[in-house]
Amino acid sequence: MLDKNICYQKVVEPVHVHTKLVQESKFVNVVKTIVICGALLTLIAATLFLIQPESQTRSDVSYTSTKSYFRANLFAMLQGQQLGKTKLRELPPGNPEGNEPEKVVSCYYNTPSADAAGELLPRDIHPHLCSHINVAFARVVNKEIYLEDIQYQALRDIVKLKKINPHLKILISVGGSGNEDGFSKMVIDHASRKVFIRSLKYLLRNYTLDGVDLDWEFPAVHLDTFILGGKRERQHFSQLLYEIRREYIREKRNYLLTVAVAAPEAIVDIAYDVDQINLYADYVNIMTYDFHYFTKYTPFTGLNSPLFARPREQMYLASLNINYTVHMYFSKGLDKNKIVVGIPTYGHTFTLVNPGNTRVGSPASGFGSLGSMGFVNYPDICTFLKTYNDAVIEEDKHAKVPYLYRGWEWVSFESPQSVAAKADYVKAFGLRGAMIYSLNADDYSGSCRTRGGQVKFPLLQSIKKSLFGNDTSNYA
Numbered sequence: 001m002l003d004k005n006i007c008y009q010k011v012v013e014p015v016h017v018h019t020k021l022v023q024e025s026k027f028v029n030v031v032k033t034i035v036i037c038g039a040l041l042t043l044i045a046a047t048l049f050l051i052q053p054e055s056q057t058r059s060d061v062s063y064t065s066t067k068s069y070f071r072a073n074l075f076a077m078l079q080g081q082q083l084g085k086t087k088l089r090e091l092p093p094g095n096p097e098g099n100e101p102e103k104v105v106s107c108y109y110n111t112p113s114a115d116a117a118g119e120l121l122p123r124d125i126h127p128h129l130c131s132h133i134n135v136a137f138a139r140v141v142n143k144e145i146y147l148e149d150i151q152y153q154a155l156r157d158i159v160k161l162k163k164i165n166p167h168l169k170i171l172i173s174v175g176g177s178g179n180e181d182g183f184s185k186m187v188i189d190h191a192s193r194k195v196f197i198r199s200l201k202y203l204l205r206n207y208t209l210d211g212v213d214l215d216w217e218f219p220a221v222h223l224d225t226f227i228l229g230g231k232r233e234r235q236h237f238s239q240l241l242y243e244i245r246r247e248y249i250r251e252k253r254n255y256l257l258t259v260a261v262a263a264p265e266a267i268v269d270i271a272y273d274v275d276q277i278n279l280y281a282d283y284v285n286i287m288t289y290d291f292h293y294f295t296k297y298t299p300f301t302g303l304n305s306p307l308f309a310r311p312r313e314q315m316y317l318a319s320l321n322i323n324y325t326v327h328m329y330f331s332k333g334l335d336k337n338k339i340v341v342g343i344p345t346y347g348h349t350f351t352l353v354n355p356g357n358t359r360v361g362s363p364a365s366g367f368g369s370l371g372s373m374g375f376v377n378y379p380d381i382c383t384f385l386k387t388y389n390d391a392v393i394e395e396d397k398h399a400k401v402p403y404l405y406r407g408w409e410w411v412s413f414e415s416p417q418s419v420a421a422k423a424d425y426v427k428a429f430g431l432r433g434a435m436i437y438s439l440n441a442d443d444y445s446g447s448c449r450t451r452g453g454q455v456k457f458p459l460l461q462s463i464k465k466s467l468f469g470n471d472t473s474n475y476a
Contacts, residue, residue: 068177068290068346068375072290072293072295072348072374085265085319086265086328086331086332087331088324088327088328088331089327089330089331091326091327091330091336091429092336092429092430093428093429093430094427094428094429094430094431095430096427096430098430100337100430101337101432102131103131103426103427103432103433103434103467103468104131104132104283104340104432104433104434104435105130105131105132105433105434105436105460105463105464105467106130106131106132106133106134106258106283106285106340106433106434106435106436107129107130107132107133107134107435107436107438107439107460108133108134108136108173108435108436108437108438108439109122109125109133109134109135109136109158109438109439109440110136110137110438110439110440111135111136111150111151111154111155112150112154113150114150119440120439120440120444121157122154122157122158122160122161123157124444125158125161125439125444126457127161127162127164127165127168128164128165128168129439129457129460130168130436130439130460131167131168131169131433132168132169132170132171132210132256133158133161133168133169133170133171133439134171134172134173134213134258134285135151135154135155135158135170135171135172135173136173136176136215136438137173137174137175137176137179137215138151138172138173138174138175139174139175139179139181139182140174140175140179140181140182140183140186140196141182142182143182143185143186143192143195143196143199144195144196144198144199145172145174145196145199145200145203155170155172155207155209156207158170159207159208159209162208169210169211169256170209170210171209171210171211171212171213171256171258172203172204172207172209172211172212172213173212173213173214173215173260174212174213174214174215174216175214175215175216175217175260176215176217177217178217179215179217180216180217180218180222183216183219183233184222184233186240187219187233187236187237187239187240188236190239190243193236193239193240193243194243196240197243197244197247200212200244201247201251204253204255209255210255210256211255211256211257211258211282212244212255212256212257212258213258213259213260213285214240214241214257214258214259214260215259215260215285216237217260217262218262218267218270218271219233219234219236219237219270219271219272220233220234220270220271221267221270221271233271234270234271234272234273235273237271237272237273238273238276238277238280241257241259241276241277241279241280241281242276242279242280244257244280245257245280256282257280257281257282258281258282258283258284258285259277259281259284259285260284260285260286260287260435261277261284261285261286261287261329262287263286263287263288263289263290263291263320263325263342264319264320265319265325265328268328268329268332274329274332274333274334275332275333277334278333278334278335278338281338282338283337283338283339283340283432283433284329284334284338284339284340285340285342285435286325286326286329286339286340286341286342286435287342287437288305288321288322288325288326288341288342288343289304289305289342289343289344289437290304290305290344290348291303291304291305291306291320291321292304292320292348292412293348293374294348294350294364294366294367294374299363299364299365300350300361300362300363300364301350301352301359301360301361301362301364301403301410301412302348302360302361302412303360303396303399303401303403303412304344304346304347304348304401304412304413304414305322305342305343305344305401305414305422306320306321306322306396306399306400306401307321307322307323307399307400307401307418307421307422307425308321308322308323308398308399308400309321309323309324309398309399310360310396310398310399311398312361321399322341322422322425323425326339326341326429326431336429336430336431336432337430337431337432338432339431339432340431340432340433340434340435341422341425341426341431341433341434341435342434342435342436342437343414343419343422343423343434343435343436343437343459343463344414344437344441345377345378345414345436345437345438345439345441345442345459345460346371346375346376346377346378346413346414346437346438346441347371347375347376347378347381347411347412347413347414348374348375348376348411348412348413349367349368349369349370349371349374349375349376349409349410349411349412350364350366350367350368350374350409350410350411350412351364351365351366351367351368351369351408351409351410352364352365352405352407352408352409352410353365355405355407355408358392358394358405358410360396360399360403362410364410368408368409368410368411369409370384370409370411376411376413377440377441377442378413378414378441378442378443378448378458378459379442379443379445379447379448381404381411381413382443382447382448383447384404384411385404388406390406391404391405391406391409392404392405392406400418400421400422401413401414401418402414402415402417402418414459415459416458416459416461416462417462419459419462419463419466420462420463420465420466422434422463423462423463423464423466423467424466426467427466427467433467434463434467436459436460436463439457439460442457442458442459442460443456443457443458443459444456444457
């Protein structure tokens with residue numbers, strides 16, 4: 001529990017309004033203008049995509065790609081827009097014999113569609129699979145938390161898992177990629193935030209939930225206008241966290257308050273007061289994925305969630321990995337016992353320009369054929385490898401992640417070994433835990449057994465085994 005005295009501290013007024021922006025050179029301003037113009041063209045294309053009628057059926061992979069498309073595009077557009085590099089502090093190693101808090105295994109679960117054929121349903125999730133389940137995603141509509149009827153039903157079904165595992169924590173996740181609409185008007189003043197908090201309390205109380213996960217992507221960074229900063233949204237977001245925490249204490253409730261935050265430093269410097277997040281959040285889910293994704297700004301292959309930088313990566317590219325991101329947040333004031341490292345269960349696909357050039361960073365002409373919109377779920381990768389035994393798998397020994405290629409196809413993905421390496425990293429530095437995005441993209445049906453897998457959810461099981469070393473075979 002947080003010290004209640006902390007929660008009555010006033011949110012610190014930022015005395016600096018991104019002075020680094022004011023001090024940019026003329027050359028950097030020219031580069032920014034070029035990038036922003038290109039970004040606007042991408043935004044037009046994204047808008048056209050948004051107004052297409054939604055299909056009546058939806059696979060988990062198409063849902064993952066739709067929800068993550070905007071975040072991945074934004075990360076790509078901001079490459080080269082780093083405002084300033086944080087002076088990193090050394091992260092001390094963990095102390096397993098000490099009083100470290102219990103490790104968190106925070107799993108995002110995307111609620112099924114009305115026609116849920118083939119999708120992951122609440123009844124298919126083992127009650128002991130995760131320590132926390134974030135039911136995703138509610139939206140902010142008219143300053144209140146809004147869920148579709150089918151989402152309310154999924155919420156009821158997920159809560160039933162607590163009858164078998166009373167220690168399981170269920171949180172409602174609000175926001176998500178592409179769902180930022182509504183946050184700006186909600187946080188703008190105290191009265192508006194009060195409306196949101198009232199709706200949150202109603203939901204927590206009436207659905208016996210354990211807390212809320214705020215996934216605003218991202219304060220002061222707007223995809224529709226490519227505005228960086230302005231409207232004091234960074235401060236307003238900190239005030240929202242303060243007021244939620246204050247309300248928890250006033251009502252003497254032990255509800256959880258967690259936040260999902262961006263990994264790129266260019267966004268972090270604009271969107272968050274990290275010290276304020278550290279004061280009021282129980283822990284922070286860092287979205288350490290989508291570091292590399294095909295766009296017109298990044299027309300080359302890359303690794304979705306590298307653990308470490310590769311030797312040839314310099315300057316900004318050297319910051320696009322888990323190790324740098326964790327050290328950066330720690331250096332900005334986030335306690336390491338609140339750092340939860342995001343681990344994806346999906347991969348990114350690319351079409352090679354030259355099938356003879358298969359290295360990381362090779363020119364690409366578009367998304368690959370696997371999956372949807374450049375996103376592919378783990379079982380689809382298993383199926384591809386089973387179908388094409390001439391596909392080549394390479395392991396990047398520095399980044400600690402695999403990639404595969406066959407012909408024009410190039411895929412960055414996670415394996416049980418690569419996610420275990422990430423979990424080992426969490427354990428070695430005594431971080432709070434691992435966040436999995438998402439249960440839906442892992443192999444929940446057992447189709448990867450032909451590749452030597454022995455359990456359902458093999459990626460998540462590998463993470464848990466590394467963190468806890470326990471036998472997870474009973475989840476098969």
